[in-house]
Amino acid sequence: MAQTFEEISAADFFYRNRDIAGFTNPSRAIFVAIRELVENSLDAAESHRIPPEVYVRLSYEGEASQTGKGFNPAEGENEHTLEKEESDLQKPDEREVTQETQVYKLRVEDNGTGVPPRHIPSAFGQILFGSKYKLKQQRGTFGLGGKMAILYGQITTHQPATIISSTGISKTYMYKLMIDIQRNRPLIMDRKVLINKTMWRGTVVEFTLEGDYFRAMPKILDYFKQTAMVNPYANLTFVDPKGRLYKFIRVTKEMPVPPKETKPHPYGVDVELLQRLIQITPYKNMRDFLRNHFHRVGDITAQKFLGFSNLSPSKNPKRLDHEEIVRLMHMLKKFKDFLPPDASCLSPLGEDLLRTGILKEIKPEFVAVHQRKPATYAGHPFVIETGIAYGGEIPARGNFIVYRFANRIPLLYDEANDVSLRVIQAMNWRRYHVTPEMPVAIVVHICSTKVPYKTVGKEFIADRPELRREIANGLREVARQIQLFLSRREHVDRERKRLGVFSKYLPRIAQFSTQLAGKKKVPDIEKLLVSVRKYGSEEA
Amino acid sequence: MDRKKHKSSVSERKKEVLESLGDLGGKIYDQLDKGTFPAIDMPSRSTDNIMYDEKLRQFILGDRRVKRSARNVSHVKPFTQLVWAALFSNELSSQRKTSTLRDVYYSAQAYEMTFKDQQESNNIITDLETILGFSREDFNIFPEERSAVFGDLTIEYTVPGYEGKTLNLTSHPDGVLIGPALTSSEFVKTSADKVIAIEKGGLFTRFIEENVHRKYNSILVLTAGQAPRATRHFIRRLNEELNLPVYIFTDGDPWGMHIAMVIISGSANAAHLRELNTPDAKWSGVWATDIVNYKLPTDPLDDMDMKRLYELQKDPRYKDPLWRREIKTFMKIKRKAEQEAFSRYGLTYIVDEYLPQKLEETK
Numbered sequence: 066m067a068q069t070f071e072e073i074s075a076a077d078f079f080y081r082n083r084d085i086a087g088f089t090n091p092s093r094a095i096f097v098a099i100r101e102l103v104e105n106s107l108d109a110a111e112s113h114r115i116p117p118e119v120y121v122r123l124s125y126e127g128e129a130s131q132t133g134k135g136f137n138p139a140e141g142e143n144e145h146t147l148e149k150e151e152s153d154l155q156k157p158d159e160r161e162v163t164q165e166t167q168v169y170k171l172r173v174e175d176n177g178t179g180v181p182p183r184h185i186p187s188a189f190g191q192i193l194f195g196s197k198y199k200l201k202q203q204r205g206t207f208g209l210g211g212k213m214a215i216l217y218g219q220i221t222t223h224q225p226a227t228i229i230s231s232t233g234i235s236k237t238y239m240y241k242l243m244i245d246i247q248r249n250r251p252l253i254m255d256r257k258v259l260i261n262k263t264m265w266r267g268t269v270v271e272f273t274l275e276g277d278y279f280r281a282m283p284k285i286l287d288y289f290k291q292t293a294m295v296n297p298y299a300n301l302t303f304v305d306p307k308g309r310l311y312k313f314i315r316v317t318k319e320m321p322v323p324p325k326e327t328k329p330h331p332y333g334v335d336v337e338l339l340q341r342l343i344q345i346t347p348y349k350n351m352r353d354f355l356r357n358h359f360h361r362v363g364d365i366t367a368q369k370f371l372g373f374s375n376l377s378p379s380k381n382p383k384r385l386d387h388e389e390i391v392r393l394m395h396m397l398k399k400f401k402d403f404l405p406p407d408a409s410c411l412s413p414l415g416e417d418l419l420r421t422g423i424l425k426e427i428k429p430e431f432v433a434v435h436q437r438k439p440a441t442y443a444g445h446p447f448v449i450e451t452g453i454a455y456g457g458e459i460p461a462r463g464n465f466i467v468y469r470f471a472n473r474i475p476l477l478y479d480e481a482n483d484v485s486l487r488v489i490q491a492m493n494w495r496r497y498h499v500t501p502e503m504p505v506a507i508v509v510h511i512c513s514t515k516v517p518y519k520t521v522g523k524e525f526i527a528d529r530p531e532l533r534r535e536i537a538n539g540l541r542e543v544a545r546q547i548q549l550f551l552s553r554r555e556h557v558d559r560e561r562k563r564l565g566v567f568s569k570y571l572p573r574i575a576q577f578s579t580q581l582a583g584k585k586k587v588p589d590i591e592k593l594l595v596s597v598r599k600y601g602s603e604e605a
Numbered sequence: 606m607d608r609k610k611h612k613s614s615v616s617e618r619k620k621e622v623l624e625s626l627g628d629l630g631g632k633i634y635d636q637l638d639k640g641t642f643p644a645i646d647m648p649s650r651s652t653d654n655i656m657y658d659e660k661l662r663q664f665i666l667g668d669r670r671v672k673r674s675a676r677n678v679s680h681v682k683p684f685t686q687l688v689w690a691a692l693f694s695n696e697l698s699s700q701r702k703t704s705t706l707r708d709v710y711y712s713a714q715a716y717e718m719t720f721k722d723q724q725e726s727n728n729i730i731t732d733l734e735t736i737l738g739f740s741r742e743d744f745n746i747f748p749e750e751r752s753a754v755f756g757d758l759t760i761e762y763t764v765p766g767y768e769g770k771t772l773n774l775t776s777h778p779d780g781v782l783i784g785p786a787l788t789s790s791e792f793v794k795t796s797a798d799k800v801i802a803i804e805k806g807g808l809f810t811r812f813i814e815e816n817v818h819r820k821y822n823s824i825l826v827l828t829a830g831q832a833p834r835a836t837r838h839f840i841r842r843l844n845e846e847l848n849l850p851v852y853i854f855t856d857g858d859p860w861g862m863h864i865a866m867v868i869i870s871g872s873a874n875a876a877h878l879r880e881l882n883t884p885d886a887k888w889s890g891v892w893a894t895d896i897v898n899y900k901l902p903t904d905p906l907d908d909m910d911m912k913r914l915y916e917l918q919k920d921p922r923y924k925d926p927l928w929r930r931e932i933k934t935f936m937k938i939k940r941k942a943e944q945e946a947f948s949r950y951g952l953t954y955i956v957d958e959y960l961p962q963k964l965e966e967t968k
């Protein structure tokens with residue numbers, strides 16, 4: 066039998082393999098859909114330093130129509146399935162439509178920059194089209210998540226998505242879109258131009274999807290709470306299908322410095338990237354090519370590198386043959402004198418905002434935060450931020466509560482596999498007088514142009530030695546601070562107890578001895594009590 | 606005062622106790638009044654400060670002293686408990702009421718002076734004993750009573766409601782409980798010329814039935830196992846005030862031997878106290894050598910018994926040749942016998958044969 070080969074579109078590919086984008090089962094799907102759209106909204110506002118206002122409403126639309134539709138890929142497609150990293154994605158029971166699966170309408174509104182009208186169809190109806198293929202820290206990286214959510218809605222409910230957006234001009238544009246899955250093209254079902262009297266700016270996305278909200282609810286609420294923790298400058302509103310309102314109100318309008326776009330660092334390039342750069346470059350010699358397309362490469366570094374790799378500075382990069390390109394990539398990685406990438410393309414939260422966020426959402430008695438200096442792995446810069454919080458409203462669960470974030474996204478699944486958790490487990494907390502029985506929460510935030518996620522679903526982070534080291538150092542710093550706090554508190558406690566003992570017993574000694582000695586007047590012990598207090602403060 | 610007509614040991618001692626309790630209160634009061642933290646010092650009761658005094662023939666405390674100061678945060682609570690205990694004892698003694706260690710533990714709660722447990726309150730009472738040099742019975746705090754006395758001794762009560770009343774200790778055939786009322790009584794007269802202390806209740810009853818008190822002119826004391834302090838003090842008074850020699854009969858095993866020894870030489874636990882021992886009392890049996898000589902039915906010594914023998918061998922109280930010989934004999938024969946073992950020769954054998962022989966032998 067002759068084997069048939071066919072090409073499939075990107076939309077088709079993700080349609081068949083939606084698991085790898087996180088749409089594993091009805092409860093996970095609804096969580097991921099909300100998450101992807103909220104992240105897009107936050108990015109849209111933050112990129113122009115607008116304190117985000119995000120409104121999310123999930124409303125009940127009706128029973129799920131056809132059992133299993135949308136979850137079971139058509140037969141015979143298995144030859145196209147990718148090797149999946151997470152084995153549980155393939156568990157059949159998770160793919161089944163549960164009884165609680167319902168149709169919901171999801172509406173997400175933001176006050177972001179808005180999408181220019183001509184880009185709206187592609188931005189929401191074409192997979193892997195977007196504004197995010199640049200080297201700077203952003204929540205999304207693939208231009209995939211939001212569209213996957215819409216695609217998922219379409220395949221489970223056959224309804225078009227409604228997009229309303231304005232960039233703050235006098236008109237608002239409304240599109241009803243569907244995705245042509247086989248061709249990966251947007252299908253415009255309807256288009257309206259509305260008058261924007263209030264000069265509103267922002268984007269509204271509304272579509273229907275099947276999901277299991279009640280199973281997903283705890284994770285969704287966790288998600289909002291933790292998002293509020295690392296975005297203390299954002300207003301988040303969520304109305305759930307029962308009409309319950311969850312509001313997370315900003316406590317500051319301070320926002321982190323936005324990241325700058327950056328060129329690729331020589332240590333991080335691969336052959337594919339080199340070929341693309343060569344294709345688009347206007348420069349006619351290697352020196353200019355290196356100087357202008359790579360991060361932290363100036364005239365001197367370029368010359369040194371060309372000497373090191375035996376390349377003529379005047380060679381036209383377009384003349385490099387395939388072997389030379391491969392060799393160039395190897396030499397780029399071998400050359401020791403490139404400066405490490407700078408962190409201007411990163412936008413960590415900063416110690417103040419992280420502290421503010423932790424205090425706002427988990428209301429601890431004590432919090433310590435720390436930001437590490439930028440570091441790199443494989444040519445990608447990253448910054449680790451750590452925090453530790455104690456007491457207050459943090460419950461003592463017999464184990465540390467760990468909050469993991471990457472580029473200001475809370476990571477809620479697969480905690481056990483995450484590098485942060487491994488570092489936390491490997492640390493000797495006793496050294497810092499911290500035990501798992503204490504009400505302690507630990508926060509780890511990783512910022513990078515390329516967060517080493519293990520899956521497209523953005524759930525947990527790979528165990529890289531560079532990351533591991535930085536996380537460990539960051540945690541040690543905050544651990545030292547909590548140790549100081551705990552020992553001070555212990556001291557104050559001890560002092561209070563000590564004084565308590567004296568003020569409880571000295572009056573009784575006075576009273577009993579007066580009776581025993583047969584005297585009338587009880588001796589004045591006020592002076593003694595004062596002297597213990599003085600003694601106490603000297604000790605402190 | 607009417608009671609003062611015979612200057613007795615009992616009322617003298619009561620007065621001394623009350624005085625010393627008041628002195629303790631005054632000392633603490635004065636320190637507080639001067640604006641200083643009150644402190645009390647007392648002999649240390651730790652094992653390395655307990656030594657055997659050859660002259661007194663009992664354990665005593667050495668020279669090392671410990672200081673309890675209200676200045677020290679870890680002392681202030683026990684210090685308060687101590688002052689409270691002194692006040693409580695003072696009230697008991699002056700109101701002529703009696704109490705038990707268990708009472709002390711609960712009474713404290715009425716003063717919001719909670720003790721962690723019985724042990725803690727017992728320790729505080731022992732501290733008070735150490736400071737004042739009186740035993741807790743002197744403060745009217747008594748243990749649960751179980752020992753008894755029988756014989757021709759007339760006593761006069763001093764307890765409230767019975768003052769001046771007398772009692773002859775033959776008046777009840779089960780014997781008279783050695784309790785607070787009896788221990789605080791004055792001795793009036795006796796025809797006895799010796800005291801026989803007996804470990805076990807069964808034998809005590811047999812001796813009464815067989816008229817041992819009359820046949821051998823003796824006062825019988827039941828120790829009911831290890832003699833309580835009040836009983837030990839009572840035996841000493843019989844010996845000292847009435848000049849009666851004391852003979853002790855116990856089971857023929859290391860434990861019985863030690864019951865006799867504690868009556869004679871006191872215990873390490875009571876090293877801070879005096880006048881609980883009767884140095885001239887005699888252990889009359891059942892000896893290890895009696896087991897051999899009288900061919901008594903026996904049980905083998907078990908591991909605990911053997912271990913006890915090794916301990917006793919090292920004990921300074923056991924240095925006299927008689928004791929050493931008996932320990933050695935026990936170790937050699939590895940057998941023990943109860944007092945009841947004499948019944949194999951008939952119920953009255955022990956009274957008619959064994960007792961007179963031993964009284965003569967240990968005279």
